[in-house]
Amino acid sequence: MKLFLHFFLSSLLLLSAQWPLQASAQMDHSKQKHAKAELGTSAAWDAQGKLWVASKEAAADGKAAYVVLQSSLDMGQTWSAPVRAQATPEAISADGENRPKLAFGPQGEMYIAYTKPLAKPYTGEIRFVRSLDGGVSFSAPVTVHANRDEITHRFESMIVDTAGRIFIAWIDKRDAIAAKARQQAYTGAAIYYTVSTDQGGSFHADYLLAAHSCECCRIALALNPAGRPIAMWRHVFEPNERDHALSELHVDGSHSDLLRTSFEAWRVDACPHHGPAIAFDAEGRRYQTWFNVKNDEGGVFYASTNAQAELGTPIKLGNAQAEHAEVQVQGKTVTLVWKQFDGKASTILGKVSKDAGSTWEELDIAQTSGNSDQPHLLTGPKGLVLVWRTQNEGLRIIPVGSSK
Numbered sequence: 001m002k003l004f005l006h007f008f009l010s011s012l013l014l015l016s017a018q019w020p021l022q023a024s025a026q027m028d029h030s031k032q033k034h035a036k037a038e039l040g041t042s043a044a045w046d047a048q049g050k051l052w053v054a055s056k057e058a059a060a061d062g063k064a065a066y067v068v069l070q071s072s073l074d075m076g077q078t079w080s081a082p083v084r085a086q087a088t089p090e091a092i093s094a095d096g097e098n099r100p101k102l103a104f105g106p107q108g109e110m111y112i113a114y115t116k117p118l119a120k121p122y123t124g125e126i127r128f129v130r131s132l133d134g135g136v137s138f139s140a141p142v143t144v145h146a147n148r149d150e151i152t153h154r155f156e157s158m159i160v161d162t163a164g165r166i167f168i169a170w171i172d173k174r175d176a177i178a179a180k181a182r183q184q185a186y187t188g189a190a191i192y193y194t195v196s197t198d199q200g201g202s203f204h205a206d207y208l209l210a211a212h213s214c215e216c217c218r219i220a221l222a223l224n225p226a227g228r229p230i231a232m233w234r235h236v237f238e239p240n241e242r243d244h245a246l247s248e249l250h251v252d253g254s255h256s257d258l259l260r261t262s263f264e265a266w267r268v269d270a271c272p273h274h275g276p277a278i279a280f281d282a283e284g285r286r287y288q289t290w291f292n293v294k295n296d297e298g299g300v301f302y303a304s305t306n307a308q309a310e311l312g313t314p315i316k317l318g319n320a321q322a323e324h325a326e327v328q329v330q331g332k333t334v335t336l337v338w339k340q341f342d343g344k345a346s347t348i349l350g351k352v353s354k355d356a357g358s359t360w361e362e363l364d365i366a367q368t369s370g371n372s373d374q375p376h377l378l379t380g381p382k383g384l385v386l387v388w389r390t391q392n393e394g395l396r397i398i399p400v401g402s403s404k
Contacts, residue, residue: 040099162227218275
C-alpha cells in the first residue's frame, strides 16, 4: 500500500505541475506572467561565474513552446531577461525527468538538449541547440539520432567530457518494436547514446549502450577522475529485476561491461519515474543514490564504494515518501538531497558528511506547499547550491546548509 501511495503522489505532482510564471526578482518572465509552464528546469555555471537556467516557455498558441535561458551573477537575486533558444516554437517536454538539459563546453560553448514530443503518445525526438557566443545567438535545432521512426526517443541526459566532446544518452524503443514485429519477447526499452566531437556541429551514429532498460527513469551521467563519462540507469536484469547498472561510454560507440550497482531484486512490470544519481571523488570512489523497492516498501537509498571498488551497505534516506535524490562530492565532503512529501508540503531534506561518508549531519533545506520540480545540486564557483523551482516561490537558489 505504501508503494502505491508513493507512486500516486509522485504521479499527481508530475501531472499537476502546471503553474503561472511569476514576474519577480527570482525569475523574470514578465512577458509571460499569464502563461502556464511545466516546472522542469536545468541549471549550469559558465566559466565567468554566471549561473544559467533553462526552462520552458509556452508559445502564444499554448501548443508549442520555446526553451528559454536566463543568467544570474548574484545567486538568483536578479536575472537577465529571458532569451529564446529557438526562432520557431515546437513541442517541448519539461516535466521532472524529461526537462531541457543545459551544459557548457571548455571554451564556453552552450549546449541545450530536450525532448520534442511527437503526435503519437509516448514518442519523441531528442533535439539539440548550441550557442557559441554566450547565448547571443543559437543554431537551428537538430535531431541528434539517425533513427527517425515515430517511437520513444525520450528522457535524454547530456554531459561534456574534459576534451569537450558531447555525450547525449536517451531511452529508445526501436528494438522493442522490432522484436514485437518478429513476435519475440522484449522487456522494457533500451539505452542509446551519440557523441559530437565538433562542438555539436554533427553527431555520430546511434550507439546501443544497453538492451532491456526501464522505460522512463532518468539516466545519470557523471565524469570519473579520468574525465570519462559514466552512465547509470535502471536496468531490467533477468528474470525481471529492475535494479541499476553502470557503464563507461566511449567516443567510438563501445562501452565497458555493464556493472550491476543495486541489488534489491525489485520485480515489477512498471516504471517508477525515479532515476539514479552518481558522483565520483578524485580517487575514483563512486557515490550513488537510487530509488527501489525492498521488502514491499519503496525507498531512496545511498551507498558508496571503497578503495577496492566494493559497494558498501546501502542506507535509506528519509521515509517511504522520499524521492529524486541527488549527490555531489567535493574532496571528502559528500552532500545528499532529496524531496519528501508529507501530504501537505514538500520538503528538501539532506545529509552532509565531511569525512567521505563516515559521519553525517542532517539538513532541512527548503519547503513549499505548492507543486515543485525535482531538487538539483550544483557545484560552482560559489560553492554548492540547491536549485529548486517551486510553484509558490519561483526559482530558488539556496546555498546548501541554509535554513528554510
